[in-house]
Amino acid sequence: MLTLPASVLEDMLVDAVHKEGDEAILMLALVCTRFRNLVTREAFRRRAHFLWFDSVTNWTAFSTYYKAEY
Template sequence: MLLGFRQLAQHINPGTWREYSCDDITGIPRQHSSNNCGVFVMMYALYIVMEGHFDFDEMPPEILWRILLTVATEDGDGAFLRLSLTCKIFRGIVTKPSFRKQAHFIWLDSVINWRAFSKGHKEQYRVPYTLTHCLHCGEVFKDNPPGYVGDGKRGVLQGFYCTKDFLGYCSMDCFLNDGGEFQNEEV
């Protein structure tokens, strides 16, 4: 496994690399539980790169929050699942509605130049999504209000939707399977 990391490092930045182990660095904190190794790896990397002194026993919550926000907005919606499966600490953060809302607005602000629109447009469409259980299948889905829609990846916009055709349903299939019908609108 170490050989794979060395090859990856050379691919990213060819040249001489300095390898560190816990024995090479004095005063390095040790993790005391088995569910926060990812947190410690990120802190080690951050402190080594910043040439900081290891003055932590655990990841400061605000630093971890910002790191996970960056991961979520760079990788999009799929990152929420991967991060929540990584460890209990990550799951506790990324499942908070306030975290999801903040990540959503970071994404939304990365795809829309709000200065180009009226204040009313911004108030109407700069709104968070909700997580909703589908009325037919019961699956949780990302229920987007009318407005801008994407997969949460910074800078990637999938479209603009001005209506919600299947209120309470994750898809047209669930809507139809639950007895829903399209309304015939006369123009």
């Protein structure tokens, strides 16, 4: 796993966080320095959060303007 490109590894870690929940970020940060550096980035946490948010939100109920804004 350490030879994977950062973008591929990040995709895998975001998927793990999406499936396992926010606690996975803490556990992944303890695995190794590379994982910690990826999962503690604000961009990673935002991506994981919005992936979760998209999975629990019914976007058809919102206007086009609202969707573009958020």
